[in-house]
Amino acid sequence: xGRVFKFHNDVDTDQIIxxxxxxxxxxxxxxxxxxxxxxxxxxxxxxxxxxxxxxxNFGCGSSREQAPSVLKALGVKAVVAKxxxxxxxxxxxxxxLPVIISKDLYDKVEDMDQIDIDLTEGLIKLSEETxxxxxLPPYMQNILDNGGLISFLNQEEA
Amino acid sequence: MIxxxxxxxxxxxxxxxxxxxxxxxxxVMIHDIFIPFVAEKFEEMGFTxxxxxxxxxxIYDHMVPASTVDDIRHFxxxxxxxxxxxxxxxxxSDGICHQLMTECGYAKPGNVVFGTDSHTTTYGxxxxxxxxxxxxxxxxxxxxxxxxxKVPETIKVVVNGKLPDNVSAKDIxxxxxxxxxxxxxxxxxxxxxxxxxxxxxxxxxxxxxxxxIEAGAKCALFAPDEKTAEYSNVExxxxxxxxxxxxxxxxxxxxxxxxxxxxxxxxxxxxxKIRDVKEVEGTKLDQVFIxxxxxxxxxxxxxxxxxxxxxxxxxxxxxxxxxxxxxxxxEAAKAGYLTILAKAGAIITQPGCGLCxxxxxxxxxxxxxxxxxxxxxxxxxxGTSKVEIYLGSPKTAAASAIAGKIVEA
Numbered sequence: 001x002g003r004v005f006k007f008h009n010d011v012d013t014d015q016i017i018x019x020x021x022x023x024x025x026x027x028x029x030x031x032x033x034x035x036x037x038x039x040x041x042x043x044x045x046x047x048x049x050x051x052x053x054x055x056x057n058f059g060c061g062s063s064r065e066q067a068p069s070v071l072k073a074l075g076v077k078a079v080v081a082k083x084x085x086x087x088x089x090x091x092x093x094x095x096x097l098p099v100i101i102s103k104d105l106y107d108k109v110e111d112m113d114q115i116d117i118d119l120t121e122g123l124i125k126l127s128e129e130t131x132x133x134x135x136l137p138p139y140m141q142n143i144l145d146n147g148g149l150i151s152f153l154n155q156e157e158a
Numbered sequence: 159m160i161x162x163x164x165x166x167x168x169x170x171x172x173x174x175x176x177x178x179x180x181x182x183x184x185x186v187m188i189h190d191i192f193i194p195f196v197a198e199k200f201e202e203m204g205f206t207x208x209x210x211x212x213x214x215x216x217i218y219d220h221m222v223p224a225s226t227v228d229d230i231r232h233f234x235x236x237x238x239x240x241x242x243x244x245x246x247x248x249x250x251s252d253g254i255c256h257q258l259m260t261e262c263g264y265a266k267p268g269n270v271v272f273g274t275d276s277h278t279t280t281y282g283x284x285x286x287x288x289x290x291x292x293x294x295x296x297x298x299x300x301x302x303x304x305x306x307x308k309v310p311e312t313i314k315v316v317v318n319g320k321l322p323d324n325v326s327a328k329d330i331x332x333x334x335x336x337x338x339x340x341x342x343x344x345x346x347x348x349x350x351x352x353x354x355x356x357x358x359x360x361x362x363x364x365x366x367x368x369x370x371i372e373a374g375a376k377c378a379l380f381a382p383d384e385k386t387a388e389y390s391n392v393e394x395x396x397x398x399x400x401x402x403x404x405x406x407x408x409x410x411x412x413x414x415x416x417x418x419x420x421x422x423x424x425x426x427x428x429x430x431k432i433r434d435v436k437e438v439e440g441t442k443l444d445q446v447f448i449x450x451x452x453x454x455x456x457x458x459x460x461x462x463x464x465x466x467x468x469x470x471x472x473x474x475x476x477x478x479x480x481x482x483x484x485x486x487x488x489e490a491a492k493a494g495y496l497t498i499l500a501k502a503g504a505i506i507t508q509p510g511c512g513l514c515x516x517x518x519x520x521x522x523x524x525x526x527x528x529x530x531x532x533x534x535x536x537x538x539x540x541g542t543s544k545v546e547i548y549l550g551s552p553k554t555a556a557a558s559a560i561a562g563k564i565v566e567a
Binding site: 010018154 | 199232273276295340516536539
C-alpha cells in the first residue's frame with residue numbers, strides 16, 4: 001500500500017526538477033527539490049512506496065533523466081498517469097521507475113488515499129474496487145525487472 | 159517519410175507504425191549539462207571503447223561561458239572523457255548544439271540521429287530522423303551504436319499559400335501546437351508539406367522542427383529540396399527518395415491556409431496556450447529575448463534589425479539578442495544587423511543557450527514579464543516561478559521591444 005500524491009495535466013520536467021538543480025553533483029542532492037514549484041514540501045512528505053498520480057502528458061518537456069531519477073530516489077513506487085510524454089516514459093523504464101497508464105484512476109482517488117499496485121498483473125487496488133492498468137511490453141518489462149537498462153545490459157552480457 | 163528512413167536504415171523492405179526495430183545510429187549529440195552523467199553511466203555499463211568516435215559530437219552550449227564555478231566541472235569531465243576515448247568532434251564555444259548539428263553537417267538528410275536534449279527533433283528540417291533521449295540510453299548507444307525505436311504513426315501538416323508579412327514560421331508552429339495541444343503528437347511523427355513550406359528557407363523549417371517536441375512529437379520531417387541539398391552539402395539526387403508517398407497512410411491530416419494565419423503568442427506558462435497577438439496586445443513587458451535554437455538564426459536577426467532600424471527599445475525594457483552560433487554571429491556582424499540592433503539598444507550576448515535555459519544572461523524575478531522567441535515558457539524556466547513568459551516570433555518580439563508592450567509587427 002502507498003499514499004497517493006495527485007498532480008494535474010501537463011506536469012513538465014521543469015516542474016519535476018528545475019534546470020538550475022541539474023548541476024548538483026548527484027541525484028541525492030537534487031531530490032529534495034522535486035516538484036519545488038508546485039508542491040514545495042513534496043520531498044519531505046513523500047515516503048517509500050508512495051504513488052504519484054497525474055493527468056495527461058506527465059513529464060512533458062526536456063529529456064532530463066533526472067526527472068524520473070529523483071522520483072525513484074525519493075522512494076516513489078510508481079507513477080500512474082492518464083498519459084505520459086514519450087521521453088519521460090522511456091527514461092523511466094531505463095532507470096527502473098514503473099510508469100503505468102490508467103485513464104480511470106485519476107478521477108477515483110484523492111490526495112493521500114491509500115492504494116496498492118500489482119505491476120505484474122496490471123491491477124490497481126482501491127478500497128472499494130480494482131482497476132486494470134497497462135502492463136508493459138515484455139521487452140520493457142524485462143528492463144524494468146532487471147532494475148533498469150544498466151542492470152539489464154549487464155545481465156545480457158553475463 | 160519516417161517509415162522510408164527507418165526501413166533504409168535497417169535494410170528492410172518496409173516497416174509499419176507500432177513495430178519495434180533496432181536502428182543503426184548515424185550520429186549522436188551530447189551537451190555540457192549531461193556529459194558527466196553520460197560518462198558515468200558509460201563506464202558503469204562496463205564499456206571500454208566508443209562504438210565509433212567519429213559519430214559522436216560533444217557540444218558545450220548551456221553553460222558557455224561559465225556562470226558558476228560548478229559549470230567548469232562539466233567542461234573538465236567532458237574534456238577528460240573526449241581525450242580518453244578519442245572523440246574528434248568537440249565544440250567548446252561555437253554555439254547552440256541544435257544549430258551546430260546541421261550547420262556543421264553532422265545531421266544530414268536520411269540520417270538517424272539522437273541527442274541528450276528534447277529539441278533534437280530540430281534536424282528534421284533537413285529530412286533527418288532525430289529525437290531526444292536520456293543519458294542512460296545515450297551511454298548505451300555510445301557503446302553499441304544501436305537503439306530500439308517504435309516506428310511512429312505520422313500526422314501530416316499541410317500549409318498552402320503566401321504568409322502575411324508579419325507572420326512567420328514560428329507563428330505556424332505555435333498555432334499547430336495550440337491546435338494539437340501539448341500531447342497531441344506524442345509518439346508520433348509530424349510531416350510538413352504544401353506550397354508555404356516549399357517556399358520556406360531551411361532556417362524557417364528549423365524553427366518548426368525545433369518546436370515539434372512541444373506537441374510531444376518524436377520527430378518532425380521536411381522533405382529535402384534544392385535548398386536543403388545546398389545547406390547540407392549533399393547531392394539532391396542522393397536524398398530525393400525522402401518524401402511522403404502519395405498513397406502514404408497518415409493518422410491525421412491538418413491543413414492551413416497561410417493567408418488566414420495571424421501573429422500569435424504562447425501565453426504563460428504552457429506552450430499550447432496560444433492566443434492571437436491582437437488578444438493580448440498592450441500587455442506590458444520588462445524584457446524581450448530574440449535568440450535560441452528556435453529563432454537565433456541570420457534571418458531572425460535580419461527580421462529584428464529591419465524592424466528596429468533607426469528605432470529605440472523602450473526605456474524600461476531590456477532587449478537581449480543571442481545569435482545561435484558563432485558563424486551566425488559573424489554573418490550578422492558582416493551584414494550590419496548587430497550594429498543596427500546595438501544602436502537600437504539591444505544587449506547582444508555570446509552564442510549559447512543562456513537565457514532560454516534560465517542559466518545566465520537576463521534571468522527574471524517575481525512579477526516580471528518577458529516576450530521571448532525560444533521554445534518553452536514553462537513555470538520557472540527563466541528565473542523564478544512567478545515570471546510570466548510569452549513566446550512569439552522575432553518580428554513580434556522586435557516590434558514589442560520598441561513599444562514596451564506586446565504588439566503586432
